[in-house]
Amino acid sequence: MRIVSLLFLVFFINSAISQTDFNEKIIGTWQFDTVVGDISNAEKDTLMSTDVLLTFREDDSLIMEVGDFALVVTYELDDTLLIIGKNQYIITKIEDDTMSFEHNADGISLRYTYKRKPRDE
Template sequence: MKILIILTLIIGINSCSAQSEYEEKLIGKWILINETSNWDESIEPLEEINPESVSDSITEPKEKLKEELITTLAFNKDKTIHVNQMGNKFNSIYKVTDSIMFIGSREYIIVEIDENKLIFKDKDGLFDKHYEYKRDE
């Protein structure tokens, strides 16, 4: 019985440290660089929008235009997240359990995360959409 309790504690401590490791790696600002769906191989993945290629005839300053044409996620230590999705900005909360990331009421599976790359996908999405982000310097 004592062995069972000790094993349960060890497994619990290891899973807690893995969860906090994911959360620690998430902290910071991330920029969307690729978004793909695996539902049809004949369709090319969406390309990163290059704000420099937008016509100069637009009267808005280029820096403001760059901010509006990209999608960013800013994960904070207090478990809040700021999302800028091509100019649509909102705040929410996030939570990480094992490799499942909850942003608001949506669920995602973390496929890969390291210092500079974050890839996650819709948990129950119809088209198995993957999102690839790079850390903003």
């Protein structure tokens, strides 16, 4: 019984740490890099444009910039689930300079990759 309790505790702590990591690692500005999947039948997603910049801020606001147009919205991050408006994305990776997430809609699965922009650009 102690082993089961210990394993549960280790799993719980690890889950809490990974959630905190995504909450901290997502902060910053990200530029669209690639999308993988069959986009021919996919509904057009504003996150799928080469000139999109996403700036995640600590106050759970997100600045979405496309050219000279900017829109500020709120986002929610619950473990790996990223919610922007009515869209839900599953974050699969956030490393130093790369963020990947998936979006499934109408049976179509798309995987987005964004690159972190350096602060001085």
